[in-house]
Amino acid sequence: MTKAELVAKIAKDAKTTKAAADRAVNSFIDVITRALKKGDRLILPGFGTFSVAKRKARTVRHPQTGKPIKVAAKKVVKFKAGVKLGKAVQ
Numbered sequence: 001m002t003k004a005e006l007v008a009k010i011a012k013d014a015k016t017t018k019a020a021a022d023r024a025v026n027s028f029i030d031v032i033t034r035a036l037k038k039g040d041r042l043i044l045p046g047f048g049t050f051s052v053a054k055r056k057a058r059t060v061r062h063p064q065t066g067k068p069i070k071v072a073a074k075k076v077v078k079f080k081a082g083v084k085l086g087k088a089v090q
Contacts, residue, residue: 036077046084053078 001009003025011021032050035042042050057073 044082046082048082048085049080051078051080052076 007018007021007025010016010025011018014021032042036050036052039052052075055074055076058071059068060071061067062069
């Protein structure tokens with residue numbers, strides 16, 4: 001599903017315009033982004049939890065040449081599905 005399809009479905013379900021649904025989706029994405037940038041966790045009961053984890057620097061091997069490559073430490077976004085979401089997709 002694309003963002004445009006998501007916006008259209010939200011607009012239809014909420015009986016609102018696509019423009020209003022688009023603003024809501026963009027706002028939701030912005031709120032999640034700002035919270036994660038601050039290092040906060042975002043918990044949506046039944047849906048899941050967004051959080052930030054630190055990945056250590058490590059050395060990996062290039063699959064074709066076998067030469068070692070250093071990968072820098074970085075922060076990554078994690079999502080853990082909630083119970084209701086997990087059961088809904090089974």
